[in-house]
Amino acid sequence: MTRQNGNGSPGGTGLPTSIEAAWGLRARPVKGPKPGLSLERIVAAAVAVAAAEGLGGVSMGRVAKDLGVSTMSLYRYVAAKDELYVLMQEAALGAPPPLPALEEKGGWREALSQWARAQSRILRASPWMLRIPLAGPPASPNSVVWWEQGLQALAGTGLEADEEVSVILLVSGFVRNEALLAGDLDAAAASRGVPVAEVVAGRARTLDRLVDPVRHPALSRLKHAEVVWTADDAGRAFTFGLERVLDGVGVLIASRAQKGATEASGTGPGGS
Numbered sequence: 001m002t003r004q005n006g007n008g009s010p011g012g013t014g015l016p017t018s019i020e021a022a023w024g025l026r027a028r029p030v031k032g033p034k035p036g037l038s039l040e041r042i043v044a045a046a047v048a049v050a051a052a053e054g055l056g057g058v059s060m061g062r063v064a065k066d067l068g069v070s071t072m073s074l075y076r077y078v079a080a081k082d083e084l085y086v087l088m089q090e091a092a093l094g095a096p097p098p099l100p101a102l103e104e105k106g107g108w109r110e111a112l113s114q115w116a117r118a119q120s121r122i123l124r125a126s127p128w129m130l131r132i133p134l135a136g137p138p139a140s141p142n143s144v145v146w147w148e149q150g151l152q153a154l155a156g157t158g159l160e161a162d163e164e165v166s167v168i169l170l171v172s173g174f175v176r177n178e179a180l181l182a183g184d185l186d187a188a189a190a191s192r193g194v195p196v197a198e199v200v201a202g203r204a205r206t207l208d209r210l211v212d213p214v215r216h217p218a219l220s221r222l223k224h225a226e227v228v229w230t231a232d233d234a235g236r237a238f239t240f241g242l243e244r245v246l247d248g249v250g251v252l253i254a255s256r257a258q259k260g261a262t263e264a265s266g267t268g269p270g271g272s
Contacts, residue, residue, distance in 0.1 A: 018078045039077045043087045050128040085132045090140040092126045096149045109246050111153035120175050127183035158256040174245050178238050
């Protein structure tokens with residue numbers, strides 16, 4: 001009996017046909033309503049729209065128009081816009097850069113830091129990716145490789161499998177949030193036709209007028225310290241935040257190592 005996937009087609013992945021094609025599990029259509037139309041061209045056109053107008057500008061009709069084909073012809077390759085989003089993200093992600101060898105200076109921490117920074121660069125370059133809903137675990141080839149590499153960075157740390165997954169979610173969540181904040185700031189600047197520095201300075205001036213030393217003593221101290229309202233501090237803020245996240249991961253790893261050493265020596269609970 002032939003097993004059917006979620007779209008009623010043969011195969012056991014449960015993935016849409018277009019995603020199976022991205023994995024190389026299904027032959028891609030070679031003949032379309034218009035010569036030269038392909039899944040790759042569709043995805044590239046959609047990415048171009050997203051880069052120019054944001055994810056909200058992407059629709060099957062708009063992509064078809066840019067390709068000079070009918071909207072219905074796209075459905076031979078992609079069954080729904082959500083599938084197209086996955087394929088767009090796959091194209092923009094690409095494969096992650098190689099990690100440093102874990103035995104080199106820095107070990108897991110340097111490897112995970114480089115993984116996070118590489119992810120940040122991609123999200124900053126394609127902020128529309130941040131608007132794609134996270135519907136579940138990674139399902140496309142490049143997204144799976146990114147996860148694999150993040151987990152490899154934690155190899156030998158002594159963490160349990162569920163802890164490794166939680167660490168990857170924690171670090172990638174921090175990266176996404178930082179990229180989202182930066183992208184919103186860039187969008188605000190673009191909508192006003194001014195540099196990001198002007199947006200930051202304007203918000204700082206507004207806050208200065210609103211903060212009352214009696215009602216907001218902590219904020220009042222900050223506004224005079226000249227440490228937060230700077231336009232060029234995004235890189236510094238990212239580094240500071242990432243290092244603090246990794247500090248916390250380091251504490252967890254150290255605690256697991258201590259627990260292992262205690263159990264090995266037999267001095268822990270149940271030991272002699």
